[in-house]
Amino acid sequence: MKLLADFLAGGVPALARAITLVENGTERGREILEAIHSRTGRAWRIGVTGPPGAGKSTLVAALTEAAAGAGRSVGIVAVDPSSPFTGGALLGDRIRMHEAATHPGVFIRSMASRGELGGLAPTTQEVADLLDAAGKDPVILETVGAGQAEVEVAQAADTTLVVLSPESGDAVQTMKAGIMEIADIYVLNKADREGAPRLAIEIESMLDARPGEHAWRPPVLQTVANEGRGVPELLDAIDRHRAFLEGSGRLGERRRRRLVRRIVALVNAAITERLLSDRVRVERMVELVQKGEKSPRKAAGEILTELGS
């Protein structure tokens, strides 16, 4: 396949085309993934998540510029929730990132999260695989918002940054968003604003209060991303985390766990697709449930049996 040859030769249009084929769930996309799979696993994957307004895009742009300035070839997957009102992702936040994308070697791809059953996470990871196989390193996975889907995307990373700002609301509210458990590094962005020192102290206190033993204590770094302040220190912290995972043997275990989740999610996505395309089976069960003849769980169990498993 010429596209594959072009991809392997490092062609940027071929990379872009391959991503589109994978995003659209095409057979050719699957063939490409199969062909490039053995070339993946080399890039360091950095997940970036946190509440809206914390400055994640600006931080990713600053990180990218710093890494690109050091001669690295950076790949970025930016996941935007799409809105039914605007019909797509909001581009305002992306302007600064597109500036970063003008650096040589930088490749950025935005994906719209549609909140569909089956989840965005599997496809996002496949796009990251393509960037990885194309020689990008690091590959940055950036998500907007702090919902479950975003957390799953961030969990697809080797190092996960949780980005907060003094305006993100207090630390307790952030904990509620359920994202604290996945942080390898806390980035307190907009650190020149009021409330930053207090938020840093709150996060450190929560870390002090963690039950159990922890071989890695997430550092709490302060940045002013739109001025580039604190960004070199952040790159250093990511390198330290990488050295920790590699040196302690935890990297293999982390990647294995991630792969289990990923494969299970893919199985679920395939089954969901099958059920929704073969609606007769489901509709018949829905009717019986609505008549009160069986519960939804029983209906699901019978579908499962019919699926032959």
Add this chain to the structure above:
Amino acid sequence: MKLLADFLAGGVPALARAITLVENGTERGREILEAIHSRTGRAWRIGVTGPPGAGKSTLVAALTEAAAGAGRSVGIVAVDPSSPFTGGALLGDRIRMHEAATHPGVFIRSMASRGELGGLAPTTQEVADLLDAAGKDPVILETVGAGQAEVEVAQAADTTLVVLSPESGDAVQTMKAGIMEIADIYVLNKADREGAPRLAIEIESMLDARPGEHAWRPPVLQTVANEGRGVPELLDAIDRHRAFLEGSGRLGERRRRRLVRRIVALVNAAITERLLSDRVRVERMVELVQKGEKSPRKAAGEILTELGS
């Protein structure tokens, strides 16, 4: 089963016990769901979602007090994300709700979201079924946060309230959270605070800008929940939405769609459970993927084939 008899006789301890059995995924819980299924579908289900800090719990408490004051028997399922730092749901927000729970006929159950594969939504809906079968009406499903899991819970409702406050951030940020599409009614809480009129105008503008035809335009109501202001009007709006859905024949279609999603989610949850409990199958695939011999998607496909479907 004595528990079932007690449940059907309206016993509160039996209801609480049944919920626990269902939450824990026990066989007895499933039996009870089966037995009570034909008694479900009578309660009006109200979903309440929105960003943290908008005052959802306070609003639910105020709604509950108003409905209980009018002689209704209210059931509440409150979904809290659990935190690995605190080990459970945060109770601060819940105090006012527990006050509401002292009204006769009011039953409240908190559930901790653990962000697990397979999702919270199926169990939440089963707990709602129990409350419904126990004669609660309305049944209120309240979620914390605006992530995908929360949206799914809210979508399990007949009428979904999206609660915002002037402090929730601007409307654009809220749209990003992906929750605007599910609103049947907007509740602008803390409406006595600065910024409320501007936020109301922003929401109305977004509604004006919706593409396509819409038979129902979500009203934008203003409340000050901790003083009960605007709450009777909100109950009226819920009744109007109910009358609209029932009168237009849309209720059946909405409930059918919901049931399709619910059954698919249950099938997914069952498959996830099966794969994670039979780890050998998955581990073997993980090993092959890590050796570069096959892609995750191919591995998932082979597992699916092995499952016999």
